[in-house]
Amino acid sequence: MDKIVNILHISDIHLDAAGSFSQDVVLNAFLEDIPKLDGLGLKPDLLVISGDLAKVADHDDAYNNFLNFILRLFDVFAIDEDKLILCPGNHDVSRKVAGPSLPAIQAWRKEAEDRDKANTLQLNPAYAGHVYKTFEGYYQLADSFSQKSVVSTGTSYTSYFFREFGLSVISVNTATLSTAGLISPRDDERKLVIPERLLVDAFATVPRDSHKLVVGHHPTSWLSETNEEMVRRLLGQSGHMYMCGHIHIARPETVSGLLGSCHYAQTGALYEWRDRWNGYCVYQIVPGSPLTCHG
Template sequence: MREKHFTVLHITDLHMKIDRLYNQRLVLDAFLNDLDAQCKEHGYPEVILFTGDLVHNADDDKVYDRLFDEFIDKLLQVTNCGYSRIYFCPGNHDLQRTGIKETEDSFSKFLNPQDERDFVNEGFFNGDIPKIARQRQRHYFDFVEFFEPDGFLCGDEIVQLYDLDPLNLSIMSINTAWSGFGGIEKKSDLRKLILPEAPIANAVEKIPNDRFVICAQHHPTSWLTETAEQCLIDTLADKVDMHLFGHVHDPRPEIIKNYNGSTFRNQSGALYSWIEDRYMGYSLLKVKSPEKHLHAVWRTYFQRRKAFGSAEDISDTGGHLYSCPQAETYFSTEIGEAKKEELKSWCNTENKRHIEELFDQGMAEKPISKLFVAPPLTRQVFAEDRSEVGSNEFIEVPFAFSEITESNDNIIVSAHPEYGKSTLLQQICRRMCETCGEDDHGTEAFIPAFLNFQDFAPGTNRVEKAIRNALPDLPAGITIKTLLNEGLLTICVDDVDISNVTKMRILRDFVSEYNPNRFIFSTPRSRESSYVRVDLAMPVQFKNLFLGQFSRKNLRALVKKWDEPNIAEEKLLDRVISELRAINVPQTPINSTLLLDIMSSDPTFSPINRPTLIERFLE
């Protein structure tokens, strides 16, 4: 059972419109800046729920493409969420008027039927309603099907159910907008929206036991017909812990008590509204399962400041709500800034000393940390102008070692055998400890731990135990679970073998459960393979890097650090390059170090091949 709380980002009613981009960018830039700060304070969300009105006019050409480029892609980067952890439901603005007109005849029979419940259910069973919904919202469906969210259990055009076992969470997305009028002839949808009961009941039956259940839809239930509202309420009774919706641009959070517990209802305001007096804001919802403790944080956009801030305009608690006193106690015990400073000091001293003791002894007599030279790293990026790169879609650009140690990005480093990927990960750990606490350096996940892929084996808490063994004694009152729950660890995993199905499943589950932390993986690459992006199918985003062989500049830095008094630096550099080329071996750190070590005692040594190089070194 998951011990940590998880966080949900709830946004709604963006109304992306191409001719409003200037004003929307003002709000969305402020939103992303504020969200970045809130994620650092409250933790990165494991799940994003977007409850409709993604765009203003679904018939506008390529408006969903613009939505992705202008907002969704940036949102996923800020939240560190992968494409598989954002969940949608459509709103009335995601209806296409062209689709409404195309389905006018087939839909008319569902208006004011004599026995609404049975008639609408029959329309669902015979396929009429799913077909109408698809026609009316085809651009929306084309867009959201790109994301392929995690945990799909069942679904159709009306209801989708997802189950995220690592989070102990089930998500139900309901399409309340399919039967709307789309504003044609200014017809109101209030109390006219039709919803079949059957697909909702079917989804409810498939929810695993003891899950925290979130139901997301665009419209408040009061916008459904009386029959549809009553059917929905009866079907979801005592099954849903959190009910999220938007549409009315008016935030109304409340906790509804019933005989079998309580339901948190979050009617959220719009993320963007072009109407001046409408509320704009968003919320972060933190949940501790199975206790079902809740901490809701609302943020409001203030027009004059053009910035988001505490939602003091909707509550006298500064936009904070706790489900009960026990929830407030739990969420108030998260690691504070003072404890983080203590951990940074521990990392800079104890953890750094521990890492040096483990990894400083190499094949040569000199400490690895004194000889280490950052190797050439490149990253694949999309080539916007393909005319310059032929038929390739990606090009390689340099990536600095400091960009790894000072960023929050998840990284995959692929390298040919003996190119030094293990040493690279170990030195990343050391460098992170060395710079920990400096004002202009570091990552939010500032405590590095080096693991081997073999540590990801079946068994109870095997990975957690491996992390514990990889670190020195922690400060008093701190546990590995605490560090994982707070997202303070950068977990470096060496030699990730994509072909090992069992261990990869364990690794993915671990990343999914503890994704607020940071992950750096190394993976081997055969000498025959070309440079392609490594896809580990992880629930968070990764940057792909390739580790190359030493350039002359890198070798010069290594020779300088070697500090051999008997041979001039430039002469020694030329000798190393010449000898390695003569035996046709790559200029890797290990090959260069072996040769330098031998030449220190025998300047005349000239290897015939690599085996003789190793044999002479061992002598």
């Protein structure tokens, strides 16, 4: 029988550096629920967290509570840290950096409307420097975990290969052009991009015959229309699954086209606030076969 891989997918944790009683109530309930997965044959082999790790990236020690939470999670289901895949979200943007950079961000957005210019944007030193400074806290956190499964890194992606599962994962930063709510809560909608070159280069770093998952914070509907069309075509051609969050609603769907099919695994928020639905998903994958989703 082929190996079944269980993937625990959580997103939008919004951990508050100052702590929150209501947040503790919800996250403690989650940690109490996780051991029950073992009895259902769903003990996670991989852990995917698709962005918005912190509530406010600029707070002092913004990621300390996240680190404490993730260490507890590792302990609960005895998973090694090299089985963790992260990507940043718009809450992981430093507003202290994004605020003064708003004119540059808006200019880069305009530039990225052109496919070829979007492909060269990641080679722009000013843009690359902005991305690093904007997500410096996130990158320091991500680099503190084991890099054993990391194959390659670029300006806005990290690729992983898990040989024992025949599974590759590409984590992309979809929030590089985010204004972090400084203009309006939905200002990022239809203005973000995943450059074609970034995805093509990232896919080239992992084995061609592996089962390929892509992880990003935003659903593809938050990319510009022309960029979304290109990204979905590439995902159907070269990927098997796109995992995201951001909307705080679980909405899985499979899309098939002439070049192939891809499952879009949008999960809800692990914590939005106490009186809203908070949750997670577990996916069962047999590489090369359709998946099963458990909410």
